[in-house]
Amino acid sequence: MKKLFNAILYFLLVALGIILVATIIFNGYYSILNKRAAKELQEVSQLTVDGLPFRDLNKNGQLDPYEDHRQPVDLRVDDILRQMTLEEKIGLMWHPPIGIDDEGELQAKPSILSSVSTYDAIIYRKLNHFNLLNVSEARELAIWSNKIQQLAEQTRLGIPISISTDPRHGIRNFIGRNSFDGNWSKWPEPIGLAATRDSLLVVEFGRIASQEYRAVGIRTALHPMADLATDPRWGRINGTFGEDAHLAAQMTAAYIYGFQGAELGPNSVACMTKHWPGGGPQENGEDAHFQYGKNQIYPGNNFNYHLIPFQAALKAKTAMIMPYYGIAVDQTNENVGMSFNKEIITKLLREEYGYDGVVCTDWGIIEGLSFMGYELVEAKNWGVEKLSVEERIVKVIHAGVDQFGGNMHTRQLLKLVRQGTISEKRIDESARRLLSAKFALGLFDNPFVDPDQAVEIVNQEAFKAKGQLAQRKSIVLLKNKQSSSGTSALPLPKGIKIYTENIDQNEAARYATVVDRLDEADVAILRLKTPYEERDDDLMESLFHQGNLHFQEPERSRLLNIMQQKPTIVCIYMDRPAVIPQLSRQCSGLLADFGAQDDAVLDIVFGDFSPSGRLPFEIPSSMEAVKAQKEDLPYDSKDPLFPFGFGLTYE
Structure with missing residues (x-):
């Protein structure tokens, strides 16, 4: 027994030693990497021209057109594109998650939320779009935002960072509702905003949420969802505006107007409306995040009905569009996920609807989420599972997409361009769209925020009261x-x-x-x-x-x-x-x-x-009625318990 005890103790000590050594090596490697990366940075000086202050982002001692806020966006984009390397252009095209360390510090090493350090991502990989997952309190978030923008402005061209987030203001958010909420004003979910039938209230929500986002440095909203809840089993209904296309169109337009205003500008948060061309008609109501839910089907021949809210989003000038993971089964000449489908992106969205804004894939379609070699979440590469990573990248870009959400395969894309598989001209097309949004939002002119103001703005009493009113009205x-x-x-x-x-x-x-x-x-x-x-x-x-x-x-x-x-x-x-x-x-x-x-x-x-x-969807009378519905048709269950639009009052 004593020998066995000693053997177990020896094994545990060896395992502990291995873990300790691995941790020291891991931390030491990223400490050296970050210090080496920081040596590439240059301080930004301020220029004064015609009595006006400007940031000398490329550190050349003169005012370039892209640094001059008086110039039109197109001219500024032309100027910076001429100065950008291929690596810097490619860096624009990836939109991975990022984490925050304690007290608003930059993430110094990889974590489950972000597989690279902030320094590696910005300085070596040339990335400048990030999806924020874990959210601190307002002051810490504002401090972090300033730190990451300060790091970015010291890079060669000083391209500012665009920070995005999924919805934060709902009381029971779709994903991460406890861990990732933050201290925002509290509103009903989008499905509840639809229940109010009050588009002016939705505009007001957008304006308030936009102020709170901007106060802490968030400038891209990965919402609204313009999808239709035509199958009641679908797991993302609370993020939609219900099953009626015309109600959803009204709410979607109001939502975008609230966040962006009439035009995208320094007082806007850019909306990435999703999920083109409508992610609601999921086969058996299963979600396309999972292989068993990859198919979107149209037994009611109702594909065009799902486009109606997106038509309203385009009319409201949504800055960005996100396609869904699913396969629109037999609606085009190939059954592949939306971001891989040229007919869905180029023919339908770009050509038929004339959309020239940013198109960004949903998260993780090239590869899934992994940490230390262990796959936590599978890739959503439906219909192209047998393609290599590089082949998937080529197919997405040829489909007409500008940006990859959740992944950061910069080296693979660089290789594809250098070998001629993808032209630099095609890269320039996407870079132009992505840069135009940054310029329109004013990020090149002043991306910094005031932490004290952030505390005053976020969840202030007036905003809180409006959210509480919306809850009651919903x-x-x-x-x-x-x-x-x-x-x-x-x-x-x-x-x-x-x-x-x-x-x-x-x-x-x-x-x-x-x-x-x-x-x-x-x-x-x-x-x-x-x-x-x-x-x-x-x-x-x-x-x-x-x-x-x-x-x-x-x-x-x-x-x-x-x-x-x-x-x-x-x-x-x-x-x-x-x-x-x-x-x-x-x-x-x-x-x-x-x-x-x-x-x-x-x-x-x-x-x-x-x-x-009033109900934003019908309430079915049985699961048998639910199963008999057609996934793409609204309010079509037999003898619903309560119909769409039902609602009593005390008056």
């Missing part, structure tokens, strides 16, 4: 049972005894007396969420709500038992339409929310705010 009253005497179940009188589930008791105590036992209560108030299938075969899959929409046993019986004992008010968070015929029959009052804090729900329940929201 809640839909679906059922308000009347007694034989004609009295409605809602609103509830204040001061009664209530039993609650999934509601903050301190918040509830502001409206009524909260009791711990159901038998002591006058009324039960339950906050629930639409059911989904637990799937966690990989990191990404665990973040999605997919599959069945009905409550399973024994939970369904437990809920019905509560309703049989006491009058029960139910509020369901509907990131997807829940299948709830039994719960709907048994409860006294039924609400749907699309991202709302407890006080917003309780204000409706106790009558401090009259419900006004």
Whole structure:
């Protein structure tokens, strides 16, 4: 036994030693790399011309056209393109994730969120577009933004950094809702904005969110989603504006106008509208992030219907477009993912619709997410799985795309251009579009932010109040049972005894007396969420709500038992339409929310705010009806429990 113990101890000490040595080597390598990279930097001086200040970004002691904000964008782009090396042009075309170290420091070595250090990415790989995943508080984020812009301005041409983010303002965000939120004003999800039917409110949301983003240095919004929620099983419905194309078009245009204004400028955040040409008609409702959801199908022959919101986005001058992962099955001459499909990008978007803005792929279509050689998330290379990395790059560029989201294969693209497979002229086309957006946003003139102002702007009281109003306006009253005497179940009188589930008791105590036992209560108030299938075969899959929409046993019986004992008010968070015929029959009052804090729900329940929201999708009566639907058609389930547009009020 002693020998075995000694052997185990020896093994553990050796393993610990190997890990320690590997860590020292890893940290030492990146410390040396970062120091060597920093030696390539040059300080930027300020020029004064005609009494105006300018940054000497290329450090040549004179004012070049691209440094002069008085010049038109096209002239500035021409000037900097003439000065750029091929490597610098190629660096524009990649848009990987980036991380932030503690207290707003630049990421000094790779992590799960970013596989290279910030210095390596900017100085050696010449990258200047990054997707921000982990978000710190406003001050730290603003400090980090200034540090990364300062690093960028000291490179050869001083090309500024464009920082992007997925939606941050929803209460239950699609991905990373707890880890990556940040301290923003809180609004309903986009599906909830659609439920308000208030396009002016959506414009106001865009303006507020844009101010908060700009305050911390974020200048590209990887949203809105103009997709249509025509299959209720789809796991991304809460990011859409529902299943009706005309409502979604109205909301999409308002959203873009709020973020960008009438024209893209220094007070704009550029919108990357997604997912061209509409990612909603997923076969069996499965999402295209996964191989089993790669097909988008059109059994109702309704492909063009899904283009309607994108037509509105183009009219609103969306700065950027993102295609989806999926294959539009049998809609073109080849069944490949959207970003690989020349008919989808060049013929339809570029030529038929005349779009000349930036087209950026969805994330990870060239390679998946890996860390230390271990694949965390598979590549979304549907239809071209057998192609090599270089062949996929060629196919995407020939399809008409400008930028690769989530990847950074700069060396492979450089090789392809040098060997003549891709022309430098074609690279210039994409570089021109990407640079034009940077110039229009004013990043070449002043990319820096004020950390003190960031603290004052982000989540300020006025913004918070607007978000709280939007939450209340988005809640839909679906059922308000009347007694034989004609009295409605809602609103509830204040001061009664209530039993609650999934509601903050301190918040509830502001409206009524909260009791711990159901038998002591006058009324039960339950906050629930639409059911989904637990799937966690990989990191990404665990973040999605997919599959069945009905409550399973024994939970369904437990809920019905509560309703049989006491009058029960139910509020369901509907990131997807829940299948709830039994719960709907048994409860006294039924609400749907699309991202709302407890006080917003309780204000409706106790009558401090009259419900006004209307359903942005129909609520089906059964899973059989869901399965019988055609994936590309709106509101086509048999005998829906509640139709599209339904909503009650107290008035």
